[in-house]
Amino acid sequence: MTISTVDFDFVAREVKERSGLVLTPDKGYLLDTRLGPLARKDGFASVEEMLRTARVRRDERVLAAIVDALSTNETFFFRDKIPFESVREHIVPKLFAAKGKGARIRAWCAACSTGQEPYSLAMTFEEMRAAGQPIEAEIIATDLSDRVLEKCRAGLYSQFEVQRGLPITHLMKYFSKQGESWRVNDRLRAQIEFRRVNLLEQFNTLGMFDIVFCRNVLIYFDADAKKRTLERIAAQSHPHGFLLMGGAESTLGVTDAFQPTPDRRGLYARNAAWRKAA
Amino acid sequence: MKQCLVVDDSRVIRKVARRILEELAFEIDEAADGQEALNRCKKSMPDAILLDWNMPVMNGIDFLRRLRNEPGGTIPIVVFCTTENDLEHISEAMLAGANEYVMKPFDGDIIQAKFMEVGLL
Numbered sequence: 245m246t247i248s249t250v251d252f253d254f255v256a257r258e259v260k261e262r263s264g265l266v267l268t269p270d271k272g273y274l275l276d277t278r279l280g281p282l283a284r285k286d287g288f289a290s291v292e293e294m295l296r297t298a299r300v301r302r303d304e305r306v307l308a309a310i311v312d313a314l315s316t317n318e319t320f321f322f323r324d325k326i327p328f329e330s331v332r333e334h335i336v337p338k339l340f341a342a343k344g345k346g347a348r349i350r351a352w353c354a355a356c357s358t359g360q361e362p363y364s365l366a367m368t369f370e371e372m373r374a375a376g377q378p379i380e381a382e383i384i385a386t387d388l389s390d391r392v393l394e395k396c397r398a399g400l401y402s403q404f405e406v407q408r409g410l411p412i413t414h415l416m417k418y419f420s421k422q423g424e425s426w427r428v429n430d431r432l433r434a435q436i437e438f439r440r441v442n443l444l445e446q447f448n449t450l451g452m453f454d455i456v457f458c459r460n461v462l463i464y465f466d467a468d469a470k471k472r473t474l475e476r477i478a479a480q481s482h483p484h485g486f487l488l489m490g491g492a493e494s495t496l497g498v499t500d501a502f503q504p505t506p507d508r509r510g511l512y513a514r515n516a517a518w519r520k521a522a
Numbered sequence: 523m524k525q526c527l528v529v530d531d532s533r534v535i536r537k538v539a540r541r542i543l544e545e546l547a548f549e550i551d552e553a554a555d556g557q558e559a560l561n562r563c564k565k566s567m568p569d570a571i572l573l574d575w576n577m578p579v580m581n582g583i584d585f586l587r588r589l590r591n592e593p594g595g596t597i598p599i600v601v602f603c604t605t606e607n608d609l610e611h612i613s614e615a616m617l618a619g620a621n622e623y624v625m626k627p628f629d630g631d632i633i634q635a636k637f638m639e640v641g642l643l
Contacts, residue, residue: 403607407624407625408635411622412623412636421608
């Protein structure tokens with residue numbers, strides 16, 4: 245691939261400004277794999293030509309599509325398993341202890357991508373209800389991209405997607421077949437509200453949360469954006485709230501607004517003593 | 523090393539499954555139909571069985587019902603692996619005692635995810 249430095253720097257700056265994602269030169273391969281299909285679809289001769297058009301003409305539609313393609317993360321149902329175990333075995337018992345058994349739980353999946361994470365959380369809650377737990381929950385799922393939010397709301401997944409991480413018993417219980425795809429049942433879909441949110445912009449209108457999933461997103465942010473975003477998430481978290489991050493991420497050395505939970509990888513508790521700096 | 527019996531009438535599928543499962547550190551045995559699989563199991567029960575549905579002589583679902591009635595026949599973890607991809611077939615398989623269900627076409631990621639699901643990995 246022969247993308248000029250000017251084009252690369254331009255697209256990297258635009259992507260960072262719009263999504264917070266830091267595109268270092270070693271991520272150059274993303275340009276090829278993610279933008280190749282987009283360039284073909286839009287009738288450009290090459291990724292190079294598409295980037296040049298975006299830069300020279302400042303074509304807003306092309307730019308938005310580029311940012312969208314580069315900032316969408318691959319995901320699957322019950323990714324990493326541990327976060328959902330943490331919800332069941334640690335978070336909910338702690339929340340009930342703090343707020344009273346059966347108290348309403350507000351959860352936020354920030355950067356939910358194609359929706360597998362909020363649906364996995366909804367299934368986790370359903371399984372807990374089936375086991376007799378008094379779960380009353382509200383799930384808000386947000387993403388930067390309108391394209392993935394559309395897919396989230398439709399709740400339609402390919403046969404390939406429903407076989408990665410989803411136990412067959414859950415497929416039987418929560419999905420129905422539609423053509424060659426599988427659709428999440430209405431009951432589960434009704435439990436999630438999908439909204440467009442850019443983590444770099446205001447999100448305090450979402451309200452206060454007990455649980456925030458923000459996994460494998462901040463990993464692409466620079467140190468400053470990471471700290472600011474985490475502290476703004478902390479400001480939207482109740483004092484007894486929890487944050488779940490990806491396996492390779494940590495709040496350590498970034499902010500003390502959250503503290504790691506021993507023996508629970510990726511699980512952080514809101515530091516009740518932390519106050520947002522004025 | 524855990525043993526996995528791969529039951530499929532297609533030699534190509536058996537070969538693909540063998541390659542994937544050997545990489546996941548399974549010792550592989552193969553059978554081309556349900557009857558052949560049943561004979562193997564009567565001699566020695568494997569830890570896992572990857573099972574096709576439509577096969578000559580004895581199909582997968584009949585094999586599974588017979589297996590679960592054999593002495594020691596509840597030991598193997600059975601993962602169906604078939605082109606049958608509707609809820610009716612899936613329900614029938616699970617009722618007959620299957621532990622997981624893969625819809626073809628499959629790849630290494632799916633086999634790995636499903637085997638993890640049932641605690642084989």
